[in-house]
Amino acid sequence: MSLKQFFLGLFFSMSIAGFGQNSSREVLFTINDKPYYTDEFSRVYKKNLDLVKDESQKDLNQYLELFIGYKLKVNKAYKLGLDKNPKYVNELKSYRNQLAKNYFNDTKITHELVEEGYNRLQKEIRASHILILVDENATPEDSLKAYKKMEEVAKRAYAGEDFAALATQYSEDPSVKDNKGDLGYFSAFRMVYPFESAAFTTPKGKVSKIFRTRFGFHILKVEAIRDNRGEVTVAHIMILNPKPEDADQDLAKNKINDIYKKIQQGEKFEDLAKQFSEDKSSSSKGGVLNKFASGQLSSEAFENVAFSLSKPNEISTPFQTQFGWHIVKLVEKHPVKTFEEMKGELENKIGKDERSKKITASLNEKLRKKYTYKRDNKQFAALTKLVTDDFYESKWKQPENAKDFTAPLLTINAKKIEGKLFLDFVEKQQKAGLKIKPIAKLTENLYDKFLEAQLTAYYDENLENEFQDFANVMEEYRDGLLLFDLMEKEIWERAKTDTLGLQKFYEEHKNEHQWKNRLEATVFSSTKQDMIKKALDLLKKKSDAQAIKDKLNVNNVINIMSNTGTFEEGSDALPKGTKFQVGISDIVKEGEYYFITKVDKVIPSSIKTLDECRGKMVNDYQQQLEQGWVDDLKKEFTVKVNRDVFERIKKQLHP
Structure with a gap:
């Protein structure tokens, strides 16, 4: 997963939690006179309340500062023109299209179709x-x-x-x-x-x-x-039917019978399939076929034998189909899944099936009732005259003056749709092969399709106006994308590449990053007291860890484990009470385990080098850069907070 996917995944999961909020709106603050409202502040605060680990961020005064800082960064991104970046534009468009799909689905009809499909599948x-x-x-x-x-x-x-x-x-x-x-x-x-x-x-x-x-x-x-018999996975061995000109018409039958005898004698089905099966698409896989349901294969006889087997590894007697002689082995039966298990799969199938036309028809009907629309019949008559019988041969071209038809043909609410768009639509529809005659009937039919397409487009364009939850998520995702690009440009890359600045920051803060006392040591452990005693004796005789394990771990029984490394004081990997001195410890028991520690070197506490704490140092440096940057943004933009409104919202959120 990329950093951007993680960043936006978290951002989006937070956004979803805001669905359905409907607080009253007052201007909480402005940035260069652009207003930001209490309902957004309240919604974002509530949904993030359980996600933040820093208790100071739950303080509303502190949270207001964070929220203003966030909006300042977004304003800076717009000022830098990051919203014009083609990559950003395409990514936002792709996300919006994905999110919008939920608003084009008739939940009631979809559920009915899913239930109908599942019931029929029985x-x-x-x-x-x-x-x-x-x-x-x-x-x-x-x-x-x-x-x-x-x-x-x-x-x-x-x-x-x-x-x-x-x-x-x-x-x-x-x-x-x-x-x-x-x-x-x-x-x-x-x-x-x-x-x-x-x-x-x-x-x-x-x-x-x-x-x-x-x-x-x-x-x-x-x-x-x-x-419904569900689905089945089987393996088979096939010998092709003889050709009419073959001298020995019983050769295939005799060969399959010989193979069957070898199976009965205990030879492996898979090996025989690889050696003898003439179905080259499955022989290399031991004869295993993709799982199938009734009606999916070309041979009903083969399906019936496959489904007649009841237990895994059960093997049929030889039988003949139109393709050849077969022996079938049952691998697994797959019964029809439960409704809950299949629900997502069925919804996906419905979206690709003719059933989806019911959902589209339902949406079209709703949109016709929802919006006010009117056709300019005079304009339509003029456009109709331009369409000729060449349409039926897919040879029709728009006339040279088509671009002049800019007068509105259709008005949806206040939106004007020019006649040229209808001509574009007609030209593309030639691929559909419509044969409706005469031309007048054809153009009426095409206009009806055009109307539905335009109503759907108008609905799509206005999702933010009609659904507050959609608008909230899109605004937050839009800002999130911009913020990611801005942070990458202004902070993250700088913190990684500004070696002088990072070194200076390290020198200022290195005393905050210290090692405790450390040991270079090997810790031996066992649940058996006699084995740990033997390990101690071997250690005293200068045996190394591997030699000790080779000596005591015999007959596939692990009696001794060892862990070698550098351990910091307080590490869970060290037995309690470990002495920070070179040498071999006494046997220590903790719970069910016995331990010995062999200390090779004691390393006194010291300041970590930059390389040893680089990850933490880069993170802290990023935070410092960001804080200084936010302070600069407050000077670059004019922020005005409505304190009376803020006091009221504080009482609402923390009554």
């Missing part, structure tokens, strides 16, 4: 379908033609005709040649949302109503419903 449905293809942007005439065709097929299905035969004859799904419309088992989030909804709302054995997806019109028949 079951797996086997369904067959019939598809009549039609592009999602097709003309009304083409859509109607496709619907009529599906309507005729649906009537026959409702009348009881064989669904598989109808699918084989009429379905335009390319896979129908192989599956006769049977899609196998699937659960939620496996099919496009309208298809999934039709499957989960149609009773078993019944045929659905006609419904549309982006592929065209469908009907489906629910063949079976079962409990």
